[in-house]
Amino acid sequence: xxxxxxxxxxxxxxxxxxxxxxxxxxxxxxxxxxxxxxxxxxxxxxxxxxxxxxxxxxxxxxxxxxxxxxxxxxxxxxxxxxxxxxxxxxxxxxxxxxxxxxxxxxxxxxxxxxxxxxxxxxxxxxxxxxxxxxxxxxxxxxxxxxxxxxxxxxxxxxxxxxxxxxxxxxxxxxxxxxxxxxxxxxxxxxxxxxxxxxxxxxxxxxxxxxxxxxxxxxxxxxxxxxxxxxxxxxxxxxxxxxxx
Numbered sequence: 001x002x003x004x005x006x007x008x009x010x011x012x013x014x015x016x017x018x019x020x021x022x023x024x025x026x027x028x029x030x031x032x033x034x035x036x037x038x039x040x041x042x043x044x045x046x047x048x049x050x051x052x053x054x055x056x057x058x059x060x061x062x063x064x065x066x067x068x069x070x071x072x073x074x075x076x077x078x079x080x081x082x083x084x085x086x087x088x089x090x091x092x093x094x095x096x097x098x099x100x101x102x103x104x105x106x107x108x109x110x111x112x113x114x115x116x117x118x119x120x121x122x123x124x125x126x127x128x129x130x131x132x133x134x135x136x137x138x139x140x141x142x143x144x145x146x147x148x149x150x151x152x153x154x155x156x157x158x159x160x161x162x163x164x165x166x167x168x169x170x171x172x173x174x175x176x177x178x179x180x181x182x183x184x185x186x187x188x189x190x191x192x193x194x195x196x197x198x199x200x201x202x203x204x205x206x207x208x209x210x211x212x213x214x215x216x217x218x219x220x221x222x223x224x225x226x227x228x229x230x231x232x233x234x235x236x237x238x239x240x241x242x243x244x
Contacts, residue, residue: 012096017179018038018048018081019150021048021049022052023047023048024045024048025041025045026042026044026045027042027045029154029155029156030159031157032159032161033158034165034235035109035155035161035164035165036163037041038104038105038106039104042100042102042160043098043100044101044165045097046093046095046096046098048095048099049095049096051092051093052091052095053090053091053092053121054093054120054153055090055120055122056088056090056091056101056118056119058117059074059116060072060113060115061115062102062154066213067215080094082108083106083115083160085106086102088101092218097156102114103158105160107160109162109163111158111162111213112161112162112185112187112213113159114157114158114159114160115157118155119156120153143156153194154167157188161186161187162186164185165183165184165185165186166185166186167188167234168182168183168184169183169184169211169231170179171231172241173244175244177197177218178227179216179217180218180219181215181216182211182216182234183214185213186213186233187210187231188210188211188231189208189210190207190230190231190232191208191209191230191237192226192229193206194207195227196225196226197221197226198226199226199241200223225240225243226243226244227240227243228240
């Protein structure tokens with residue numbers, strides 16, 4: 001998930017004084033809501049020296065036949081029309097503090113669904129849902145006024161698995177290529193994926209790959225003859241070593 005940078009220029013660029021700013025930590029960038037579960041608690045930490053006022057927005061990701069996603073905004077829909085409800089959608093996280101946000105899924109579970117959540121620190125204003133008065137908002141803005149502040153927000157992904165979850169992930173080695181197919185109805189994860197010259201030795205840096213239902217992925221041999229990864233199918237984790 002790419003880090004989102006929200007740059008707020010407050011004051012003169014020539015000012016060099018150190019500034020206290022919020023520093024968010026939203027935990028895992030990928031979350032999974034298993035079948036039979038409808039709620040998930042996510043904690044937002046602020047490791048900075050200033051209070052964080054955080055807006056949480058939600059979009060649903062809808063994939064076309066080529067696997068290209070488009071975002072469908074759900075924030076403007078009535079509560080009963082939203083597949084995913086985030087509560088609260090406005091967080092005030094004190095410096096060195098923590099707050100929790102609850103994710104409640106209310107939609108259909110006939111297929112897997114995907115949602116992108118964005119946690120974005122903002123400058124509070126009167127009437128924007130943070131329940132602060134004008135004097136409080138002004139004091140906060142004044143405290144950040146010197147210099148250039150870079151307040152970092154984050155995007156995370158939520159995978160909502162279908163009720164009747166099925167996994168079937170054939171893995172085949174064909175010469176210099178590794179072919180992995182997801183023939184189930186829920187996303188599988190190839191975790192700690194790496195190539196090695198020999199089993200467990202001289203490996204390149206590990207990566208993570210999500211494979212959506214109905215999709216396949218082919219990896220070409222680059223750094224060695226052995227593929228190592230952990231295949232995650234829901235709560236099942238399998239260590240995979242695929243040689244020539």
